[in-house]
Amino acid sequence: MDPHLLRTYVTVARLASFSEAARELGYTQSAVSQHIAGLEQDLGAPLLTRRPVRPTAAGERLLEHAGPLLLRLDAARADVLRMASAPEHGLTLAVTPTALGPRTVAALPAAGVTLRALARADIPAAVATGAADLGLVDGLAAPSDPLRLPDVAPLTTCGVAEEPVCVLLPAAHPLARRPGLRLADLVDARWLDAPGAGLPLDRLHTAVGAGGVRTALRYEGTDLRTLTTLAAAGHGLTVLPHSFTTDVPGAVAVPLVAPRLVHRTELIHGGALRGPAAALAQELTERHGD
Amino acid sequence: MDPHLLRTYVTVARLASFSEAARELGYTQSAVSQHIAGLEQDLGAPLLTRRPVRPTAAGERLLEHAGPLLLRLDAARADVLRMASAPEHGLTLAVTPTALGPRTVAALPAAGVTLRALARADIPAAVATGAADLGLVDGLAAPSDPLRLPDVAPLTTCGVAEEPVCVLLPAAHPLARRPGLRLADLVDARWLDAPGAGLPLDRLHTAVGAGGVRTALRYEGTDLRTLTTLAAAGHGLTVLPHSFTTDVPGAVAVPLVAPRLVHRTELIHGGALRGPAAALAQELTERHGD
DNA sequence: GAGGTACATCAGTGTTGCTTATCGACAGTG
DNA sequence: CACTGTCGATAAGCAACACTGATGTACCTC
Numbered sequence: 001m002d003p004h005l006l007r008t009y010v011t012v013a014r015l016a017s018f019s020e021a022a023r024e025l026g027y028t029q030s031a032v033s034q035h036i037a038g039l040e041q042d043l044g045a046p047l048l049t050r051r052p053v054r055p056t057a058a059g060e061r062l063l064e065h066a067g068p069l070l071l072r073l074d075a076a077r078a079d080v081l082r083m084a085s086a087p088e089h090g091l092t093l094a095v096t097p098t099a100l101g102p103r104t105v106a107a108l109p110a111a112g113v114t115l116r117a118l119a120r121a122d123i124p125a126a127v128a129t130g131a132a133d134l135g136l137v138d139g140l141a142a143p144s145d146p147l148r149l150p151d152v153a154p155l156t157t158c159g160v161a162e163e164p165v166c167v168l169l170p171a172a173h174p175l176a177r178r179p180g181l182r183l184a185d186l187v188d189a190r191w192l193d194a195p196g197a198g199l200p201l202d203r204l205h206t207a208v209g210a211g212g213v214r215t216a217l218r219y220e221g222t223d224l225r226t227l228t229t230l231a232a233a234g235h236g237l238t239v240l241p242h243s244f245t246t247d248v249p250g251a252v253a254v255p256l257v258a259p260r261l262v263h264r265t266e267l268i269h270g271g272a273l274r275g276p277a278a279a280l281a282q283e284l285t286e287r288h289g290d
Numbered sequence: 291m292d293p294h295l296l297r298t299y300v301t302v303a304r305l306a307s308f309s310e311a312a313r314e315l316g317y318t319q320s321a322v323s324q325h326i327a328g329l330e331q332d333l334g335a336p337l338l339t340r341r342p343v344r345p346t347a348a349g350e351r352l353l354e355h356a357g358p359l360l361l362r363l364d365a366a367r368a369d370v371l372r373m374a375s376a377p378e379h380g381l382t383l384a385v386t387p388t389a390l391g392p393r394t395v396a397a398l399p400a401a402g403v404t405l406r407a408l409a410r411a412d413i414p415a416a417v418a419t420g421a422a423d424l425g426l427v428d429g430l431a432a433p434s435d436p437l438r439l440p441d442v443a444p445l446t447t448c449g450v451a452e453e454p455v456c457v458l459l460p461a462a463h464p465l466a467r468r469p470g471l472r473l474a475d476l477v478d479a480r481w482l483d484a485p486g487a488g489l490p491l492d493r494l495h496t497a498v499g500a501g502g503v504r505t506a507l508r509y510e511g512t513d514l515r516t517l518t519t520l521a522a523a524g525h526g527l528t529v530l531p532h533s534f535t536t537d538v539p540g541a542v543a544v545p546l547v548a549p550r551l552v553h554r555t556e557l558i559h560g561g562a563l564r565g566p567a568a569a570l571a572q573e574l575t576e577r578h579g580d
Numbered sequence: 581g582a583g584g585t586a587c588a589t590c591a592g593t594g595t596t597g598c599t600t601a602t603c604g605a606c607a608g609t610g
Numbered sequence: 611c612a613c614t615g616t617c618g619a620t621a622a623g624c625a626a627c628a629c630t631g632a633t634g635t636a637c638c639t640c
Contacts (some may be wrong), residue, residue, distance in 0.1 A: 017617080019616085028599060030619085033618060034598085038597095043374070044371065044374050058373040058374060068362065079352075080335065080348050080355075083348040083351055084334050084348060103622080145432060146496060148438060154355065271351050272347075307586080309587080320629085320632095341587085
């Protein structure tokens with residue numbers, strides 16, 4: 001199970017071609033063929049069907065393992081390398097759109113910051129591999145409850161903010177006048193599924209049961225403005241942290257009172273914080289404590 | 291970053307000796323020395339001090355990565371190998387002491403089961419590497435909230451039981467007559483820290499703040515009877531699922547009403563369930579649903 | 581300072597892992 | 611139905627690698 005073999009395996013599976021994978025990896029087609037043969041012999045089972053090239057059942061399973069495995073490997077290498085190298089001057093911050101609340105924005109230093117918006121699931125990986133110095137992830141959680149993050153590497157997380165979550169309803173919605181909403185009131189509603197821009201709905205799923213959250217429209221972009229516009233136009237409900245629900249024309253934000261969920265933002269970083277990253281982390285965490 | 295090099299690195303670090311590690315791994319001392327040198331050259335930083343042999347700062351960091359990494363690697367190999375081999379007859383179940391509630395015990399088949407009691411953190415690893423067919427892990431969580439498990443491999447989890455948690459108090463304790471307890475009532479109390487037998491206290495930590503849960507006595511065994519005896523004798527409080535708190539002489543169990551936590555048990559398994567493992571998993575999950 | 585222990589280094593060698601070259605299987609084409 | 615191009619498997623050759631065994635060197639003990 002040499003990582004090199006694993007790497008060629010995943011590229012072969014991705015490209016569905018031995019020769020293409022060889023080109024991409026800088027090997028000859030022969031070498032790739034031998035890699036796969038070696039892996040299959042090592043594991044005692046065929047991993048790919050040939051012609052067309054497609055993973056077998058065992059191959060599918062291996063693919064599920066291989067991604068995180070190679071990611072961790074990269075993360076480990078990057079992490080140790082980072083310790084030896086000098087601290088850079090710039091500061092790169094990996095964030096989700098909804099993780100950048102007003103308080104966080106205020107804490108950013110005046111210059112020298114690069115913001116990198118990523119999907120929620122990619123932020124730990126970015127921090128682990130050193131693509132970002134710090135990460136800000138957000139999500140729904142029970143009050144003072146840590147978020148569930150994929151652990152690609154030994155990372156440190158600490159909460160930096162918690163605020164109420166609101167349901168964004170069109171102004172004309174029958175429930176828009178309510179002071180607070182229970183999720184149970186909304187079993188018949190349709191939701192906006194916007195994994196890139198909004199908050200993930202899976203937390204609502206677990207709270208209300210699998211069938212309870214039905215999605216009306218899926219938005220694959222990362223723009224919050226679009227999301228709120230869609231919500232105002234009645235294409236579906238969405239949940240957002242309170243500070244993101246002010247000034248949305250045509251829509252009303254009603255706090256979600258049950259289940260007791262908060263919008264939680266966590267700062268995540270690798271081992272040793274140095275330079276401007278340390279200062280920002282200090283700034284962000286000192287108020288919240290947690 | 292060859293896994294072989296990583297493996298010799300961790301054994302050298304563990305044994306604090308090149309020669310000892312060589313003996314354990316079946317290499318010559320020379321080979322081990324070359325492995326470490328290769329790794330250090332690859333990463334561009336010394337990983338170990340010699341005489342005495344001890345990890346450097348970068349080495350410590352690498353150690354944190356190496357364990358999970360090698361574990362995942364083993365898990366991947368075992369998982370794929372399992373798909374190719376025939377299903378065995380026996381059924382091995384990895385459990386924590388408090389995960390085996392009365393309903394779970396009732397569902398076990400009459401014969402052919404091996405129970406393996408492990409530390410909470412080792413159960414995912416055992417299931418991932420195939421040391422056990424199924425795992426039962428428990429812990430404290432918000433109602434209908436999944437547990438936080440270390441992800442060593444792509445595993446499937448599903449809830450099988452939730453029940454109230456109780457605080458076990460000596461019968462003479464001033465709060466023993468209360469119908470229910472809030473964690474806030476217990477800020478002055480001392481706790482039993484029993485990671486092997488009882489439930490982990492870290493969940494209480496997050497609920498009440500870092501300083502709020504102070505431990506009086508640490509018990510490193512895995513025997514629940516000892517734990518309840520210690521609690522009854524006033525050596526500290528402990529939290530247990532309700533069904534484990536009946537018939538404890540000299541102690542009274544009072545439900546914990548705030549924060550809203552339940553004792554949750556989850557079944558965890560690898561990819562494809564076959565043979566008796568599938569039957570048991572079916573039996574355990576069909577009632578609870580989740 | 582002699583002896584012992586423990587890690588580093590060097591030379592030698594068998595194995596591995598790659599490349600080039602060739603083959604067989606298959607699909608599209610005239 | 612042969613012709614041709616593509617794709618993966620296989621064979622042979624060669625260079626690099628990863629071991630072993632022997633030797634070197636630092637440090638600790640007595």
